[in-house]
Amino acid sequence: MAPWPDGVGRRVLAEVDSTNAEAARLAPDLSGPTWVLGLRQTAGRGRRGRAWQSAEGNFAATLVMRVPDGPAFAAQRSFVAALALQDALAEATRRPEAIRLKWPNDVLLNGAKVAGILLESSGQGGTPGPLCVGIGVNLAQEPDAGTLEPDALAPTSVLSATGIRITPEEFLDLLAPAFATWETRLTTYGFDPLRRAFLDHAAKLGEVITARTAKDSLTGTFTDIDADGALVLTGAKGRVVLPAADIFF
Structure with a gap:
């Protein structure tokens, strides 16, 4: 210890x-x-x-x-x-x-x-x-x-x-x-x-997840965390960067 x-x-x-x-x-x-x-x-x-x-x-x-x-x-x-x-x-x-x-x-x-x-x-x-x-x-x-x-x-x-x-x-x-x-x-x-x-150590990296913001719900592949700590999803809308969201598996 x-x-x-x-x-x-x-x-x-x-x-x-x-x-x-x-x-x-x-x-x-x-x-x-x-x-x-x-x-x-x-x-x-x-x-x-x-x-x-x-x-x-x-x-x-x-x-x-x-x-x-x-x-x-x-x-x-x-x-x-x-x-x-x-x-x-x-x-x-x-x-x-x-x-x-x-x-x-x-x-x-x-x-x-x-x-x-x-x-x-x-x-x-x-x-x-x-x-x-x-x-x-x-x-x-x-x-x-x-x-x-x-x-x-x-x-x-x-x-x-x-x-x-x-x-x-x-x-x-x-x-x-x-x-x-x-x-x-x-x-x-x-x-x-x-x-x-x-x-x-990230859970579900490279897998499909759903991210919900106050205004929207997006489903895509969890591909990265950017230089500011935001979540990066890749899906139907291309690459999406989310500074804040709740994510669901």
Whole structure:
């Protein structure tokens, strides 16, 4: 296990409404990047305001950090988080071949959703505010599939998929160093190494998928992720670049 990263804080809370909300509240008084881990989360949320169910024993944490380069660069931390989750889950389960990354913000274990990522930020007058990188992992339990949207990917948990028990605190000890490693690669070498690493582990690369935006639904072959992190589909309309979408298999 890698050591805890230098200069990164750690707060473990017995209960919290949302780790992203708590991280945002703490941000003005923090001197550096800090992980906020909630052992019980009562009002977790996912992308586009969806509820995120966080059962007892699951992982709910947020890294709050300053990203001075603007929204486009802040969004690249979704890739940092995904690759860190890949590494942490591989170390926890010893099954790296079972883990895949689903663009833009989910992680799969044996083809089912085990983790999700939510980035939130606020700022004023064009000045970027603190970035909250929220991460939820089904360590002990997966949500009831009947409570999910009809076309949602089937959920799983580390315990049910592998029989391995790991506590939220133990998982944070794996995730924080992995995140720090990928963050250093991003700030040192730029986005391309992360893009290539993500593609190495991307779910359904080279296969036909459906991408839904707020206005449209497109089906095509997942061919690439571009230099800005956008999804590239090739289909009846030719090459289509999608900066944001939900994708379905």
